[in-house]
Amino acid sequence: MLGLMTADFDFDLESTAPASKEELLGRVARGDEAAFGDLYDQMAPRVLGLVKRLLVDHAQSEEVTQEIFLEIWQSASRYEAQRGGASTWILTMAHRRAVDRIRSSQAGRDRDTKIGIRDLAVEYDNVSETVETRIEHERVEKAMSRLTELQRQAISLAYYGGLSHSEVAERLHIPLGTVKTRLRDGMIRLRDELGVAS
Known part of the structure:
Protein backbone atom coordinates (compact mmCIF):
# COMPACT_ATOMS: atom_id res chain seq x y z
CA MET A 1 0.00 0.00 0.00
CA LEU A 2 2.82 2.39 0.90
CA GLY A 3 4.55 1.69 -2.44
CA LEU A 4 1.31 2.47 -4.29
CA MET A 5 0.91 5.77 -2.45
CA THR A 6 4.50 6.74 -3.23
CA ALA A 7 4.00 5.97 -6.91
CA ASP A 8 0.81 8.04 -6.92
CA PHE A 9 2.62 10.85 -5.16
CA ASP A 10 5.46 10.82 -7.74
CA PHE A 11 2.93 10.87 -10.57
CA ASP A 12 1.19 13.91 -9.06
CA LEU A 13 4.51 15.73 -8.80
CA GLU A 14 5.24 15.09 -12.46
CA SER A 15 1.80 16.21 -13.59
CA THR A 16 2.15 19.55 -11.78
CA ALA A 17 5.66 20.22 -13.04
CA PRO A 18 5.61 23.07 -15.59
CA ALA A 19 6.12 22.03 -19.19
CA SER A 20 9.47 22.86 -20.74
CA LYS A 21 9.63 25.55 -23.39
CA GLU A 22 10.43 22.84 -25.95
CA GLU A 23 7.26 20.93 -24.99
CA LEU A 24 5.24 24.14 -25.12
CA LEU A 25 6.58 24.96 -28.59
CA GLY A 26 5.59 21.49 -29.77
CA ARG A 27 2.08 22.03 -28.48
CA VAL A 28 1.95 25.53 -30.00
CA ALA A 29 2.89 23.98 -33.35
CA ARG A 30 -0.26 21.87 -33.02
CA GLY A 31 -2.38 24.98 -32.36
CA ASP A 32 -2.60 24.73 -28.56
CA GLU A 33 -3.56 28.24 -27.41
CA ALA A 34 -3.10 27.43 -23.71
CA ALA A 35 0.48 26.30 -24.40
CA PHE A 36 1.05 29.53 -26.33
CA GLY A 37 -0.19 31.50 -23.31
CA ASP A 38 2.18 29.60 -21.01
CA LEU A 39 5.08 30.12 -23.40
CA TYR A 40 4.24 33.81 -23.65
CA ASP A 41 4.15 34.15 -19.85
CA GLN A 42 7.55 32.45 -19.56
CA MET A 43 9.33 34.22 -22.42
CA ALA A 44 7.72 37.67 -22.92
CA PRO A 45 9.76 39.48 -20.23
CA ARG A 46 13.05 38.15 -21.65
CA VAL A 47 12.03 38.90 -25.24
CA LEU A 48 10.88 42.43 -24.38
CA GLY A 49 14.08 43.01 -22.39
CA LEU A 50 16.28 41.94 -25.29
CA VAL A 51 14.33 43.96 -27.84
CA LYS A 52 14.28 47.04 -25.60
CA ARG A 53 18.06 46.86 -25.11
CA LEU A 54 18.43 47.11 -28.89
CA LEU A 55 15.63 49.52 -29.78
CA VAL A 56 15.54 51.61 -26.56
CA ASP A 57 12.08 53.00 -27.46
CA HIS A 58 9.52 51.21 -25.24
CA ALA A 59 6.54 51.52 -27.61
CA GLN A 60 8.53 50.16 -30.57
CA SER A 61 9.90 47.40 -28.35
CA GLU A 62 6.39 46.32 -27.36
CA GLU A 63 5.27 46.35 -30.99
CA VAL A 64 8.24 44.25 -32.11
CA THR A 65 7.66 41.84 -29.20
CA GLN A 66 4.07 41.34 -30.38
CA GLU A 67 5.35 40.67 -33.91
CA ILE A 68 7.80 38.11 -32.52
CA PHE A 69 5.10 36.21 -30.66
CA LEU A 70 2.90 36.29 -33.75
CA GLU A 71 5.80 34.78 -35.69
CA GLY A 108 14.02 55.51 -43.53
CA ARG A 109 16.32 58.14 -41.99
CA ASP A 110 18.81 57.73 -44.85
CA ARG A 111 16.00 58.10 -47.38
CA ASP A 112 14.71 61.22 -45.60
CA THR A 113 18.24 62.67 -45.52
CA LYS A 114 18.69 61.95 -49.22
CA ILE A 115 15.38 63.64 -50.02
CA GLY A 116 16.26 66.57 -47.77
CA ILE A 117 19.63 67.03 -49.48
CA ARG A 118 17.99 66.78 -52.88
CA ASP A 119 15.38 69.38 -51.90
CA LEU A 120 18.09 71.74 -50.64
CA ALA A 121 19.98 71.66 -53.91
CA VAL A 122 19.50 74.97 -55.70
CA GLU A 123 19.73 73.49 -59.14
CA TYR A 124 18.35 70.13 -60.09
CA ASP A 125 16.91 68.58 -63.18
CA ASN A 126 13.13 68.71 -62.72
CA VAL A 127 12.47 66.48 -65.74
CA SER A 128 14.73 63.72 -64.49
CA GLU A 129 13.15 63.89 -61.01
CA THR A 130 9.67 63.68 -62.53
CA VAL A 131 10.66 60.66 -64.62
CA GLU A 132 12.31 58.99 -61.63
CA THR A 133 9.22 59.57 -59.48
CA ARG A 134 6.90 58.28 -62.20
CA ILE A 135 9.01 55.13 -62.72
CA GLU A 136 9.08 54.49 -58.96
CA HIS A 137 5.31 55.07 -58.77
CA GLU A 138 4.70 52.62 -61.62
CA ARG A 139 6.90 49.98 -59.94
CA VAL A 140 4.97 50.34 -56.69
CA GLU A 141 1.62 50.21 -58.54
CA LYS A 142 2.67 47.04 -60.36
CA ALA A 143 3.86 45.45 -57.09
CA MET A 144 0.62 46.48 -55.34
CA SER A 145 -1.40 44.78 -58.08
CA ARG A 146 0.27 41.47 -57.14
CA LEU A 147 -0.98 41.63 -53.55
CA THR A 148 -4.21 40.04 -52.44
CA GLU A 149 -7.16 42.41 -52.36
CA LEU A 150 -7.19 42.22 -48.53
CA GLN A 151 -3.48 43.11 -48.29
CA ARG A 152 -3.84 45.92 -50.84
CA GLN A 153 -6.81 47.35 -48.95
CA ALA A 154 -5.00 47.35 -45.58
CA ILE A 155 -1.79 48.85 -47.03
CA SER A 156 -3.70 51.54 -48.93
CA LEU A 157 -5.55 52.65 -45.80
CA ALA A 158 -2.47 52.53 -43.55
CA TYR A 159 0.24 53.93 -45.81
CA TYR A 160 -1.62 56.01 -48.37
CA GLY A 161 -4.59 56.92 -46.18
CA GLY A 162 -2.43 57.61 -43.13
CA LEU A 163 -4.64 55.58 -40.79
CA SER A 164 -3.28 53.88 -37.67
CA HIS A 165 -3.55 50.11 -37.32
CA SER A 166 -6.51 50.59 -34.96
CA GLU A 167 -8.25 52.92 -37.41
CA VAL A 168 -7.75 50.42 -40.25
CA ALA A 169 -9.24 47.67 -38.06
CA GLU A 170 -12.23 49.87 -37.25
CA ARG A 171 -12.73 50.90 -40.88
CA LEU A 172 -12.57 47.30 -42.16
CA HIS A 173 -14.47 45.82 -39.18
CA ILE A 174 -11.73 43.27 -38.49
CA PRO A 175 -9.53 42.49 -35.45
CA LEU A 176 -6.36 44.52 -34.94
CA GLY A 177 -4.25 41.34 -35.17
CA THR A 178 -5.71 40.62 -38.60
CA VAL A 179 -4.78 44.12 -39.77
CA LYS A 180 -1.21 43.68 -38.54
CA THR A 181 -0.95 40.30 -40.26
CA ARG A 182 -2.25 41.67 -43.57
CA LEU A 183 0.08 44.65 -43.39
CA ARG A 184 3.09 42.51 -42.49
CA ASP A 185 2.42 39.92 -45.18
CA GLY A 186 1.64 42.62 -47.74
CA MET A 187 4.82 44.56 -46.97
CA ILE A 188 6.91 41.39 -47.22
CA ARG A 189 5.33 40.68 -50.60
CA LEU A 190 5.89 44.28 -51.76
CA ARG A 191 9.52 44.12 -50.64
CA ASP A 192 9.99 40.91 -52.62
CA GLU A 193 8.20 42.31 -55.69
CA LEU A 194 10.27 45.51 -55.61
CA GLY A 195 13.51 43.61 -55.02
CA VAL A 196 14.29 45.48 -51.81
CA ALA A 197 16.79 43.64 -49.60
CA SER A 198 15.49 42.78 -46.14
Whole structure:
Protein backbone atom coordinates (compact mmCIF):
# COMPACT_ATOMS: atom_id res chain seq x y z
CA MET A 1 0.00 0.00 0.00
CA LEU A 2 2.82 2.39 0.90
CA GLY A 3 4.55 1.69 -2.44
CA LEU A 4 1.31 2.47 -4.29
CA MET A 5 0.91 5.77 -2.45
CA THR A 6 4.50 6.74 -3.23
CA ALA A 7 4.00 5.97 -6.91
CA ASP A 8 0.81 8.04 -6.92
CA PHE A 9 2.62 10.85 -5.16
CA ASP A 10 5.46 10.82 -7.74
CA PHE A 11 2.93 10.87 -10.57
CA ASP A 12 1.19 13.91 -9.06
CA LEU A 13 4.51 15.73 -8.80
CA GLU A 14 5.24 15.09 -12.46
CA SER A 15 1.80 16.21 -13.59
CA THR A 16 2.15 19.55 -11.78
CA ALA A 17 5.66 20.22 -13.04
CA PRO A 18 5.61 23.07 -15.59
CA ALA A 19 6.12 22.03 -19.19
CA SER A 20 9.47 22.86 -20.74
CA LYS A 21 9.63 25.55 -23.39
CA GLU A 22 10.43 22.84 -25.95
CA GLU A 23 7.26 20.93 -24.99
CA LEU A 24 5.24 24.14 -25.12
CA LEU A 25 6.58 24.96 -28.59
CA GLY A 26 5.59 21.49 -29.77
CA ARG A 27 2.08 22.03 -28.48
CA VAL A 28 1.95 25.53 -30.00
CA ALA A 29 2.89 23.98 -33.35
CA ARG A 30 -0.26 21.87 -33.02
CA GLY A 31 -2.38 24.98 -32.36
CA ASP A 32 -2.60 24.73 -28.56
CA GLU A 33 -3.56 28.24 -27.41
CA ALA A 34 -3.10 27.43 -23.71
CA ALA A 35 0.48 26.30 -24.40
CA PHE A 36 1.05 29.53 -26.33
CA GLY A 37 -0.19 31.50 -23.31
CA ASP A 38 2.18 29.60 -21.01
CA LEU A 39 5.08 30.12 -23.40
CA TYR A 40 4.24 33.81 -23.65
CA ASP A 41 4.15 34.15 -19.85
CA GLN A 42 7.55 32.45 -19.56
CA MET A 43 9.33 34.22 -22.42
CA ALA A 44 7.72 37.67 -22.92
CA PRO A 45 9.76 39.48 -20.23
CA ARG A 46 13.05 38.15 -21.65
CA VAL A 47 12.03 38.90 -25.24
CA LEU A 48 10.88 42.43 -24.38
CA GLY A 49 14.08 43.01 -22.39
CA LEU A 50 16.28 41.94 -25.29
CA VAL A 51 14.33 43.96 -27.84
CA LYS A 52 14.28 47.04 -25.60
CA ARG A 53 18.06 46.86 -25.11
CA LEU A 54 18.43 47.11 -28.89
CA LEU A 55 15.63 49.52 -29.78
CA VAL A 56 15.54 51.61 -26.56
CA ASP A 57 12.08 53.00 -27.46
CA HIS A 58 9.52 51.21 -25.24
CA ALA A 59 6.54 51.52 -27.61
CA GLN A 60 8.53 50.16 -30.57
CA SER A 61 9.90 47.40 -28.35
CA GLU A 62 6.39 46.32 -27.36
CA GLU A 63 5.27 46.35 -30.99
CA VAL A 64 8.24 44.25 -32.11
CA THR A 65 7.66 41.84 -29.20
CA GLN A 66 4.07 41.34 -30.38
CA GLU A 67 5.35 40.67 -33.91
CA ILE A 68 7.80 38.11 -32.52
CA PHE A 69 5.10 36.21 -30.66
CA LEU A 70 2.90 36.29 -33.75
CA GLU A 71 5.80 34.78 -35.69
CA ILE A 72 6.27 32.14 -32.96
CA TRP A 73 2.58 31.19 -33.21
CA GLN A 74 2.82 30.94 -37.00
CA SER A 75 6.18 29.20 -37.26
CA ALA A 76 6.43 27.00 -34.15
CA SER A 77 6.34 23.92 -36.40
CA ARG A 78 9.71 25.00 -37.85
CA TYR A 79 11.43 24.75 -34.47
CA GLU A 80 13.97 21.90 -34.47
CA ALA A 81 14.98 20.83 -30.96
CA GLN A 82 18.18 19.16 -32.21
CA ARG A 83 19.47 22.56 -33.39
CA GLY A 84 19.14 24.22 -29.97
CA GLY A 85 16.87 25.06 -27.08
CA ALA A 86 13.52 26.78 -27.43
CA SER A 87 14.73 29.85 -25.51
CA THR A 88 17.67 30.22 -27.89
CA TRP A 89 15.38 29.85 -30.92
CA ILE A 90 12.97 32.49 -29.59
CA LEU A 91 15.67 34.95 -28.49
CA THR A 92 17.48 34.57 -31.84
CA MET A 93 14.21 35.40 -33.57
CA ALA A 94 13.76 38.39 -31.25
CA HIS A 95 17.27 39.66 -31.93
CA ARG A 96 16.77 39.30 -35.70
CA ARG A 97 13.44 41.18 -35.58
CA ALA A 98 14.92 44.00 -33.49
CA VAL A 99 17.90 44.36 -35.84
CA ASP A 100 15.51 44.37 -38.81
CA ARG A 101 13.58 47.23 -37.17
CA ILE A 102 16.81 49.17 -36.56
CA ARG A 103 17.85 48.69 -40.20
CA SER A 104 14.42 49.71 -41.41
CA SER A 105 14.48 52.85 -39.26
CA GLN A 106 17.99 53.67 -40.46
CA ALA A 107 16.96 53.16 -44.10
CA GLY A 108 14.02 55.51 -43.53
CA ARG A 109 16.32 58.14 -41.99
CA ASP A 110 18.81 57.73 -44.85
CA ARG A 111 16.00 58.10 -47.38
CA ASP A 112 14.71 61.22 -45.60
CA THR A 113 18.24 62.67 -45.52
CA LYS A 114 18.69 61.95 -49.22
CA ILE A 115 15.38 63.64 -50.02
CA GLY A 116 16.26 66.57 -47.77
CA ILE A 117 19.63 67.03 -49.48
CA ARG A 118 17.99 66.78 -52.88
CA ASP A 119 15.38 69.38 -51.90
CA LEU A 120 18.09 71.74 -50.64
CA ALA A 121 19.98 71.66 -53.91
CA VAL A 122 19.50 74.97 -55.70
CA GLU A 123 19.73 73.49 -59.14
CA TYR A 124 18.35 70.13 -60.09
CA ASP A 125 16.91 68.58 -63.18
CA ASN A 126 13.13 68.71 -62.72
CA VAL A 127 12.47 66.48 -65.74
CA SER A 128 14.73 63.72 -64.49
CA GLU A 129 13.15 63.89 -61.01
CA THR A 130 9.67 63.68 -62.53
CA VAL A 131 10.66 60.66 -64.62
CA GLU A 132 12.31 58.99 -61.63
CA THR A 133 9.22 59.57 -59.48
CA ARG A 134 6.90 58.28 -62.20
CA ILE A 135 9.01 55.13 -62.72
CA GLU A 136 9.08 54.49 -58.96
CA HIS A 137 5.31 55.07 -58.77
CA GLU A 138 4.70 52.62 -61.62
CA ARG A 139 6.90 49.98 -59.94
CA VAL A 140 4.97 50.34 -56.69
CA GLU A 141 1.62 50.21 -58.54
CA LYS A 142 2.67 47.04 -60.36
CA ALA A 143 3.86 45.45 -57.09
CA MET A 144 0.62 46.48 -55.34
CA SER A 145 -1.40 44.78 -58.08
CA ARG A 146 0.27 41.47 -57.14
CA LEU A 147 -0.98 41.63 -53.55
CA THR A 148 -4.21 40.04 -52.44
CA GLU A 149 -7.16 42.41 -52.36
CA LEU A 150 -7.19 42.22 -48.53
CA GLN A 151 -3.48 43.11 -48.29
CA ARG A 152 -3.84 45.92 -50.84
CA GLN A 153 -6.81 47.35 -48.95
CA ALA A 154 -5.00 47.35 -45.58
CA ILE A 155 -1.79 48.85 -47.03
CA SER A 156 -3.70 51.54 -48.93
CA LEU A 157 -5.55 52.65 -45.80
CA ALA A 158 -2.47 52.53 -43.55
CA TYR A 159 0.24 53.93 -45.81
CA TYR A 160 -1.62 56.01 -48.37
CA GLY A 161 -4.59 56.92 -46.18
CA GLY A 162 -2.43 57.61 -43.13
CA LEU A 163 -4.64 55.58 -40.79
CA SER A 164 -3.28 53.88 -37.67
CA HIS A 165 -3.55 50.11 -37.32
CA SER A 166 -6.51 50.59 -34.96
CA GLU A 167 -8.25 52.92 -37.41
CA VAL A 168 -7.75 50.42 -40.25
CA ALA A 169 -9.24 47.67 -38.06
CA GLU A 170 -12.23 49.87 -37.25
CA ARG A 171 -12.73 50.90 -40.88
CA LEU A 172 -12.57 47.30 -42.16
CA HIS A 173 -14.47 45.82 -39.18
CA ILE A 174 -11.73 43.27 -38.49
CA PRO A 175 -9.53 42.49 -35.45
CA LEU A 176 -6.36 44.52 -34.94
CA GLY A 177 -4.25 41.34 -35.17
CA THR A 178 -5.71 40.62 -38.60
CA VAL A 179 -4.78 44.12 -39.77
CA LYS A 180 -1.21 43.68 -38.54
CA THR A 181 -0.95 40.30 -40.26
CA ARG A 182 -2.25 41.67 -43.57
CA LEU A 183 0.08 44.65 -43.39
CA ARG A 184 3.09 42.51 -42.49
CA ASP A 185 2.42 39.92 -45.18
CA GLY A 186 1.64 42.62 -47.74
CA MET A 187 4.82 44.56 -46.97
CA ILE A 188 6.91 41.39 -47.22
CA ARG A 189 5.33 40.68 -50.60
CA LEU A 190 5.89 44.28 -51.76
CA ARG A 191 9.52 44.12 -50.64
CA ASP A 192 9.99 40.91 -52.62
CA GLU A 193 8.20 42.31 -55.69
CA LEU A 194 10.27 45.51 -55.61
CA GLY A 195 13.51 43.61 -55.02
CA VAL A 196 14.29 45.48 -51.81
CA ALA A 197 16.79 43.64 -49.60
CA SER A 198 15.49 42.78 -46.14
